[in-house]
Amino acid sequence: MDWHLIIAATIKIVVFVFLTTLPLVAMSVWAERRVSAAIQDRVGPNRVGPFGLLQAVADGIKFLLKEDFTPNHVRKGYFWLAPALVMVPALLTCAVIPFGSKLFGEKMVIADLNVGPLFVFAIASLSVYGIVLAGWASNSKYPFLGGVRSTSQMISYEISLGLSIVPLIMIYGELNLGRIVQYQADNGWALLPLWGEGLSVQGWVLTIPVFVSFVIFMTSMFAETNRLPFDLPECETELVAGYHTEYSSMKFALFFLGEYAAMIIGSGLAVTLFLGGWSLPFGWLSPENTEAAVPWWHGLIHIGVYFSKVIVLILFFIVVRWTLPRFRYDQLMRLGWVFFFEIALFNVVLTAALLWWFNKPVS
């Protein structure tokens, strides 16, 4: 056994997942409340700590100390399993997202997998089980309806989510997220091909399918994470609170945090695929290739860049939530199956045709 690798991986897991992503989850709950308050001309939580920054800590303590009430009519085993099944996949997907280039000669990704996006989709699709189990095990009508809605919604949108990144993978010719970011650092971000090989007719024409992909990806991400305008599974006006109606204290908090963790990972994936991951624009401070040595302060800057991009996307998620009204359920299904599925499929064909056209062998 190579102890060096195990220790490095452990440190990365602890620092990235438990010391960065989980606090980021807590902070995004705070940000959600402050931003929504500002949008509605209110103040929001500003009492606990400076600017209310410690509100998340107060919330956590409150959730832990509240009575953990389990109703008598639920299926206890599944009822207890469901919140964990929502939270765990969201955190597991952290494993393949590159959150920096290199620090002290160590790649800033927990598992440098060659099938990054596939792994993310495979694991993220597990979180639907948590919601289904919660809805089913709660053994009452509103959670059940919420669970059913969420199942069909998540399964529907997973298709367009998966199809939307196929054009990108065809352009990169790569499934390793680390090398995808490196490619973007060299040749321009997928949505902003302003340097390297991106600065060509091919690069510019290809931004059209990439932009379509980006719109479909982001919208499907909203649906996957059950956020407004697609929060029909919890839809308080119709279903009380949807699948987590019967939950209280920390078990409810796990659902809540799982949603935000999924949002952060989704933003991370969008940043990695579309917005150049940890790379600065115009290839500033970017290493020669994925194996090249990176000075430690460059590594720190790259980590900072990655997290700032993620935070900007989370703010976008939050602003959209307080901007758009909720879709009707048939509209949601129509959007997913009739529009996004077809557009994503057509987009794949279009990208393939464009790539073939530009890279035609000269005969």
Added chain:
Amino acid sequence: MAIVVKRPKLKWWEHLYLPALAQGMRVTLGHFIKTLSGKKKVTMQYPEEKWDDQLPEHYRGAPALVTDVQGRERCVACQLCEFICPPRAITIKPEEIPSDDKWSKVEKRPKAFEIDMIRCIYCGLCEEVCPEQAIYLRKDYSITGTSRAEMVHDKERLYEIGGVREGLVNKWNELK
């Protein structure tokens, strides 16, 4: 009679939904920036900022007993406020003023005067009914306590809130 609502015919780019999203984002972000830059200030930070100077003259806060300018208590323990109080928040124990007292002419005074502020509904009937103008609704509205006993205002506390009030009261007049 059924009313036919005419649906507006949308242009193709309006069907795309994205322009509407941008429009909506402009509205929300506009509010967001206005609130952040402090241009639009609606909420007041309550315990630090108060609106007490804006309270109207007729504001009905906590009922309290008042003394006259010489520090004599106006209440004659007639118990009218106790009888009229709809939630029965007021409890008065009257006491006879001993005949050797300087003000024995007044005859009665409250030995104990308690208002249960958990019961009080701030209706102001006590103030209205008082023949001696001894009880007034003041502007104190933040009446809090950590126990039920603490929420019962005794005579001392009521005079503390009420303070002094000037004005003609005839009961001390030797000639009347």
